[in-house]
Amino acid sequence: MxxxxxxxxxxxxxxxxxxxxxxxxxxxxxxxxxxxxxxxxxxxxxxxxxxxxxxxxxxxxxxxxxxxxxxxxxxxxxxxxxxxxxxxxxxxxxxxxxxxxxxxxxxxxxxxxxxxxxxxxxxxxxxxxxxxxxxxxxxxxxxxxxxxxxxxxxxxxxxxxxxxxxxxxxxxxxxxxxxxxxxxxxxxxxxxxxxxxxxxxxxxxxxxxxxxxxxxxxxxGSKRYKLLVKGKGGHSWGAFGLANPHHALGKAIDVFSKSAWEYTSGDISKTSFNVGRIGGGTSVNSIPFESWMEVDMRAISPKNLDEIEEIFKSSVEKAINEYNSSGVEGEVTYELIKIGDRPxxxxxxxxxxxxxxxxxxxxxxxxxxxxxxxxxxxxxxxxxxxxxxxxxxxxxxxxxxxxxxxxxxxxxxxxxxxxxxxxxxxxxxxx
Missing domain, CATH: 3.40.630.10 (Zn peptidases)
Incomplete structure (x- = not known):
């Protein structure tokens, strides 16, 4: 070759x-x-x-x-x-x-x-x-x-x-x-x-x-993930206080965005991140049993791409752990599904x-x-x-x-x- x-x-x-x-x-x-x-x-x-x-x-x-x-x-x-x-x-x-x-x-x-x-x-x-x-x-x-x-x-x-x-x-x-x-x-x-x-x-x-x-x-290059957060689900009034996947997902977005913004604003070549799609839930008066988002991260530098990916993974783990420890009833679980990997x-x-x-x-x-x-x-x-x-x-x-x-x-x-x-x-x- x-x-x-x-x-x-x-x-x-x-x-x-x-x-x-x-x-x-x-x-x-x-x-x-x-x-x-x-x-x-x-x-x-x-x-x-x-x-x-x-x-x-x-x-x-x-x-x-x-x-x-x-x-x-x-x-x-x-x-x-x-x-x-x-x-x-x-x-x-x-x-x-x-x-x-x-x-x-x-x-x-x-x-x-x-x-x-x-x-x-x-x-x-x-x-x-x-x-x-x-x-x-x-x-x-x-x-x-x-x-x-x-x-x-x-x-x-x-x-x-x-x-x-x-x-x-x-x-x-x-x-x-x-x-x-x-x-x-x-x-x-x-x-x-x-x-x-x-x-x-x-x-x-x-x-x-x-x-x-x-x-x-x-x-x-790009790394793309789907984050899937799951819980028991229930009625918004009758089951109030139950761990809510949407709330956990929101925390994950917040933790990741802050850490990723700090990283990409540093002295590195251009690197980007984006939450492009979110979804889940069945009705406005239901605690969802599932919530999801799709995330895109990009960089020319392979090193930067690996580092922003690691920031994403650690941010999700931190956010879910903090949410489950916040006093909610029960807990949510999560799964990271890689949906794109362009070197x-x-x-x-x-x-x-x-x-x-x-x-x-x-x-x-x-x-x-x-x-x-x-x-x-x-x-x-x-x-x-x-x-x-x-x-x-x-x-x-x-x-x-x-x-x-x-x-x-x-x-x-x-x-x-x-x-x-x-x-x-x-x-x-x-x-």
Whole structure:
């Protein structure tokens, strides 16, 4: 498995790209590499074909959007995506045991280590959501139209361009529609690929997020828990004084919030915490028998993430013990259920994959900006495997809402070319 991110670049020739939040350094050899690659006749042919199939890409985009891929229910969209991969032309095609749809484009060198590129199949919307695409002028409107369905269509267009131009690469390429990127999916698709599949992954490119130019080289980790507090329950008057799970939960929120706020306000890199959902109880005049809350904690630093998690656990234990000792009748019990665990990490901007992504973005006239996100690259980044997340292009808004929209402007096809160029640079163009 490649560890090139650990190798210091010996002689870095530096130029600064204006417009990014911080100055971004780029080795000129990667700028030259990208320029040479983009001028290759076969690559130029692929670029032209990507432009020519703009309408077909839009049709694929709409067709996939109108197949709802609710959390843990990606099967139907996966079947449709697999058919598009087959029609576009892959050397082999399979769906793994968790639902990832994987197309293999074989390389010529026999060198080990796959270069993977993916978009996620799932959306945040539950079963029953109306995902019919509505056209208003040049705007497409539907839940999931942008995040991340457009990126699936980009992969198909990229693959068609490669095959139309007869492009071969040195290394094998995996083109993947992944599952479980959103919410409680907890990156299960990527966790399977990197932890259980046995595949040797050299590097990974995820297409997610919006505009061209955004490059994530860091994974924002998160720990998510459901706290379940239980008691006997009873009538609000007749059983008054009985241990109340809601009251205990409120104390847990208070103790945790105070300790966590003190920690996150200290001299550490940004770390966050949030009580996002609470629930339980049957009526206003009943002492509940159950109360629950869901908590999200985030940090780029693995150390900070572990420490805020420990603060949460110790705060809950302290709060429940204090509540049970407060003079109430009986006691409450509690259970902590982990509902999300996304590892964090950050890769150096000097590694070849990040450098190539910066150079390719600049080649297409974009302004590169390195950043952090909670995406599929969290898994490879946490393992030290080179990975970036790039934008799908076009214009859009309203992600994760019923009024999500997308416009296929001039950056849309440029973003497909960008993904192709980065992939070819990483996999090596066979001459």
């Amino acid at each position: 490649s560890k090139i991110h650990l190798i210091a670049l010996a002689s870095l020739l530096v130029v600064h790209i204006s417009g990014a939040q911080d100055a971004i350094s780029i080795d000129k050899k990667f700028t030259k590499e990208i320029e040479r690659l983009a001028k290759d006749k076969k690559v130029a042919t692929a670029f032209k074909y990507i432009e020519q199939q703009k309408e077909q890409t839009t049709q694929d985009h709409i067709a996939l959007t109108e197949i709802l891929a609710a959390p843990f229910k990606e099967d139907k969209r996966g079947i449709a995506f697999a058919k598009l991969l087959e029609e576009a032309g892959v050397d082999s095609l399979w769906t793994d045991k968790v639902g990832n749809v994987i197309g293999l484009k074989k390389g010529t060198s026999g060198e080990s280590g796959y270069v993977g590129i993916d978009a996620h199949l799932d959306v945040v919307f539950p079963e029953g959501t109306d995902v019919t695409v509505k056209k208003v002028g040049d705007t497409l409107k539907a839940p999931g139209i942008g995040d991340d369905t457009r990126a699936l269509a980009n992969l198909i267009s990229m693959l068609k361009g490669m095959n139309k131009a007869g492009i071969k690469t040195d290394k094998d390429i995996l083109i993947v529609g992944s599952v479980g990127e959103e919410g409680l999916g907890d990156l299960r698709g990527m966790k399977y690929i990197f932890n259980e599949s046995g595949m040797d992954i050299d590097s990974w490119i995820a297409i997610d997020g919006g505009s061209m130019g955004r490059i994530s080289n860091a994974g924002l 964090s990490g950050e890769l150096s901007s000097d590694i070849p994959l990040v450098q190539r992504s910066i150079a390719a973005t600049e080649y297409f006239g974009g302004t590169p900006s390195l950043g952090t996100g909670s995406t599929n690259i969290n898994i490879p980044v946490s393992k030290g495997i080179p990975a970036v997340c790039i934008g799908r292009g076009g214009s859009g808004g309203g992600a994760h809402s019923l009024h999500e929209w997308y416009v296929n402007d001039e950056s849309a096809e440029e973003s497909i070319k960008l993904a192709l160029l980065i992939t070819l640079a990483q996999a090596g163009l066979d001459k």
